Amino acid sequence: MTTALTTSRLHLITGDSLVLRDEFMPQVLAGWTGPVKRVVEPADMGRLVLDLDTPSLFEDPALWLVRCDGRYLRKHAEALLPLAGVPAVAGVVVMSLDGPDKGKAGDAVAKLMKALTAADAIHQAEVPDEKEIVGWLTTRLDRHPQGVTHPRRVAEALVEHLGDNLDALLAAVTVVAVHADLGPLTAEGVDALVAGQAGRPIWEFTGAVLDGNARRAIELLHAGDGLAAQLALSSLAGEIRKLIACCDTSDDSEVAAWTLARGRPNLYYARQRARNLGKATLVRLLTGCLQTQRQLRQSGTDAELALETLVLHAQRVIRPAGR
Missing domain, CATH: 3.40.50.300 (P-loop containing nucleotide triphosphate hydrolases)
Incomplete structure (x- = not known):
């Protein structure tokens, strides 16, 4: 020790x-x-x-x-x-x-x-002062393994769009890096992602669905070249299963084992969302996902239309009228 x-x-x-x-x-x-x-x-x-x-x-x-x-x-x-x-x-x-x-x-x-x-x-844990955030973020971007074109411009673009929330800024760096594939991060990439003009990661779509924001989820579904509907549906079902597991145990390793997750997942925010939604709501949402998957397998239903319908029903479950 x-x-x-x-x-x-x-x-x-x-x-x-x-x-x-x-x-x-x-x-x-x-x-x-x-x-x-x-x-x-x-x-x-x-x-x-x-x-x-x-x-x-x-x-x-x-x-x-x-x-x-x-x-x-x-x-x-x-x-x-x-x-x-x-x-x-x-x-x-x-x-x-x-x-x-x-x-x-x-x-x-x-x-x-x-x-x-x-x-x-x-x-x-040391955190930068509000006035130092741009410089602090620039220093981190300088060390990014993918490389960054004009790191300070990228840092300024992120802060301009997202403010001084450090976790949101660091998460955005990861998202921009994923979208850049193997290329360098750029201020233009930041603007495209935040303005919704580029293809967005699937986890942003699942997050919008589980927030009950159907309009945002459908926008993300069609942003850029669009998300593959079957892949988006599978990702949503997997995320809901993880949240249900969070309701059933406080042990992160058990959640990882039940959901076949790799490594040691950070479930703090997932558990907050699971508590806010509740297990009963999550089970209803998962049932809807499974029924939609069955519908797609057994009929010629348009996948995007089926997924949009599921998103709208999810909003009604998560945000009932008058809530």
């Missing part, structure tokens, strides 16, 4: 950007040789705390990596207090969240933060 992790059985990784917290995380976890278990806002945090140091004949003590927000930390502050500032000899909990509040004098959150601060167990 690293020296940093031995100072407390509980550690916090904080910062406004989920992506930058993830990039910073290996520095905090460096040297940990035991199993790592990833969960998102587990409902059984109390049991997790009780079982943290329970000896097991079958596996080594684990590091539990918990993604959450400030409200979740406040809700479970009392349960977490026994871990704060207590030297770790076995299992450890590392929580990744965006800027927890410091609590009010005497409450559980204030005591928790005080103990963690004294143990040097709060690890802040």
Whole structure:
């Protein structure tokens, strides 16, 4: 176990950007040789705390990596207090969240933060100041493996369209890179994507459908050369299956296994969407996808028309009249 992790059985990784917290995380976890278990806002945090140091004949003590927000930390502050500032000899909990509040004098959150601060167990992921975002993004673009034509122009175009949301900017860089294929990233590519004049990635289409934004989803379906309707439908069904799995378990590794995902998926935002939609709604949406796939297999229905009809029905399910 690293020296940093031995100072407390509980550690916090904080910062406004989920992506930058993830990039910073290996520095905090460096040297940990035991199993790592990833969960998102587990409902059984109390049991997790009780079982943290329970000896097991079958596996080594684990590091539990918990993604959450400030409200979740406040809700479970009392349960977490026994871990704060207590030297770790076995299992450890590392929580990744965006800027927890410091609590009010005497409450559980204030005591928790005080103990963690004294143990040097709060690890802040560095984020640029608002005035430095263009320069910071330009520096990152300079190192992009595909190459970037006029990195500062690309950075300025991204900030102009998307503002100062760091995660949105970094996600957009990935999208622009995918659209550029093996070529360099350009400001013109940014403008084309944001203005909706280029073919868009399938995950933007699925996101629009699951937001209940039928108009946007249909625009994306036909943007540029258009999406292959069968591929878009399969992608939507796969995304819904992932969200249903998020409803059924708080363990990221189980979701990955159930959905045949590769690597270790970051499911924080997926779990937020799953909670907002609810399992019953997701099951209805998945049923619609499966019925549409069956319709396409058994008849000569136009695939694009069938998919547009499904998108419109999905909007009615997600955003009922008057909601």
